[in-house]
Amino acid sequence: MVVSAHPLASAVGAEIMRRGGNAADAAVAVQFALAVVYPDAGNIGGGGFLVLRQKDGTTAALDYREKAPAAAHRDLYLNEKGEVIAGLSLKGHLAAGVPGTVDGMVQLHQKYGKLPWAQLVQPAIDLAAQGFPLTRKEAIKLNEQREDFLQYNTLRPEFVLSNGWKVGDTLRIPDLARALESIRNQGRAGFYEGLTADLIEAEMKRGKGIISKEDLANYRSVWRNPIKQQLGELEVISMPPPSSGGIALVQLLTLSQDYPLHDWGWNTAQTAHFIIEAERRVYADRAKHLGDPDFYQVPVQGLLDTSYIKSRMRDFSPDKATDSDDVSAGTPAPPESPNTTHYSIVDPEGNAISVTTTLNSSFGSKVFVAGAGFLLNNEMDDFSVKPGHPNSYGLVGEDANAIEPNKRMLSSMTPTILEKEDQLYMVVGAMGGSTIITTVYQIIQNVTRHNFTMQGAISAGRFHHQWTPDWVLSEWGALGFGTGLKLWLRGHKIAPKTGGIGRAAGILVLPNGQLEGGADPRGDDAAAGF
Known part of the structure; x- marks a missing residue:
């Protein structure tokens, strides 16, 4: 089974496995297909993370996150007064980090792939060259982004000049097809060298x-x-730094163990109050302690220590919200010596892979590489451009995530695999910037604590808190009027979130061994299995 953000990409991955490919092969094919049919986040000009579990239980994680260019420096986005220049890290050429996607896919294939490389890239080439029909959502997004495309591109791709895209229109990207052909023929050198x-x-x-x-x-x-x-009967396998996702997810799930969320009920005032307070403390730790481990000593073991995690809730009140100004990062033991997309895959042999990939904002920096037809990311905004200054998702950071040459920026991506009694149990992940962590957390809780199906867990309404700003974002209907009122009386400030929180893709292994896919109704997501 494959669950991804676009039905054509899911179909490509399923077909690769029908031809004898494994989960890694399917992941490579889906990545390149998404670069064509889901250009707002699928990419070859961005990066990502993946976690995999082989059928024998061995696991691995691949970091193909973008890096700061060698010419980058701490004050790159500040003016002469030391003030942040609005928008400079978000749009245009200076917002882009060095892309990692192609190298990541090459490394994944070299280590775990089964089918020939060319077979995995060809479906994406066909989609770009022959064209594909736009979904309603994709047509709307292309129309909405047209002005930015015109403003930030020095040489404009022909399809950007079109106006009034509508559902069913065929989009062809011949320049992207040629760039993908170079990758098919030359592998890594077809992107990082040559034309x-x-x-x-x-x-x-x-x-x-x-x-x-x-x-x-x-x-x-x-x-x-x-x-x-290990958390009870479940083992959580997730992404390490420079992603904050794995550590933050484990912290949230660990905090949840001591509270009867099942008895309190799904998204009741008592459950939501606890979750908000836990998220507030976890995101405070994220801001202070997490960054690229190649540049900063992240106290991983200290942050994952159960006693430390539980100590963060000592000042938790079951009846009153904590002011975020009164919450700071904890002091873990020191170290020993919005736009993203996710796809989940389980192959016929039981190998599993969880992949989250991104350009950061929707359509990244808005800049297409002229002659190559692909978008560049705007991941430089994920650095702390100035300590305490929020990025486009409202997240703040400190020195751990300051800009340095060749450094990887901190991420919230949370590709995750769960084992239950040493067997594959769940493959899950999400898009959504800073909301990724809380989206994955709530989906896992929905299945394991509230007995939802995989599809039900992903479809269910979500809410989010990230320490600062001190607001609870909530999808319409996720909490309900009565619950919202009770939370307000406890001191929580709730802001309705239009357009949904996160988009997820999950696969659950049922007791009889069958796979249940969960495709997010907030987008065009689709599950394809056989």
């Missing part, structure tokens, strides 16, 4: 960006040890 690298550098020079051909040539993905934590 595509020349086109990226030329684009940077025209738009006053700072990614160089040396940055591209020097980029490498990193295999890391996943975060693994």
Whole structure:
């Protein structure tokens, strides 16, 4: 089974497995297909993280997060007075980090792939060259982004000049098809060297960006040890830093163990109050302690220590909200020596992979690489451009996530796999910037504590708190008027969130061994299985 953000991409992954490919093969094919059919987040100009579990129980995590260019520096987005220049880290050429997606897919295939590389890239080439029908949501998004595309592109792709896209229109991207052909024929060198690298550098020079051909040539993905934590009968396997997702998720799930959420009920005032207060403390830790472990000593074991995690709720009141100004990061033991997309895959042999990939904001920096047809990310905004200054998701950070050359920016991506009694149980992840962690957390709770189906857990209404700003974002109907009133009386400030919180893709292994897919109704997401 494959669950992804677009039905065509899910179908590509399922077909790869029908031909004898494994989960890693399908992941590569889905990644490239999403770069065509879901251009607002699927990408070859961005990056991501993945967690995998082989059928024998072995696990691994791959970090193909973007990096700051070598010419980047701490004050890159500040004016001469030390003030943040609005929008500079969000849109345009200077917002882009060095892309990691292609290198990540090459490394995944080299280590775990089964089918020939060319077979995995070809479906995306066909989609880009022959065209594909736009969904209603994708047509709307292209129309909404047109002005930004016109403003931030030095040489505009032909389809950007079109206006009034509508459902069913065929979108063809021949430049992207040619770029993908180079990747098919030359692998890593087809992107980080040669013509595509020349086109990226030329684009940077025209738009006053700072990614160089040396940055591209020097980029490498990193295999890391996943975060693994036993919580009752479940083992959580998730992404380590520079993603904050795995640590934050384990902290939230650990805090939840001591409270009777099932008895309190799903999204009742008592349950929601506890979750909000737990999220407030976890996000305070995120802001203080998490960053790229290659540049900053992240106290991973201290943050995952059960006693430390539970100590964070000592001042929790069951009747009153805590003011975020009164909540600071804890002091864990020191270290020993919106736009993203997620897809989940389980292959016929029982290998599983959970992949979250992104350009950061929807359509990234809005900049297409002229002649290559793909968008560049705006991941530089995920750094702390200035200590205490919020990014586009309202997240603040400190020195752990300050800009440095060749450094990976902190992320909220939370690709996750759960085991139950040493067997594969769930594959899950989400998009949604800072809401990714809380989305994945609530989905897991919905299944394990409230007995939801996989689809029900993903469809259910969600809410979110991230320490600062001190607001509870809530989808319409997620809490209900009565629950919202009770939370308000306890001191919580609730802000309705239009358009949904996060979009998730999950697969649950049922007791009889069958797979249940959960595709998010907030988008065009689809499950494809056989």
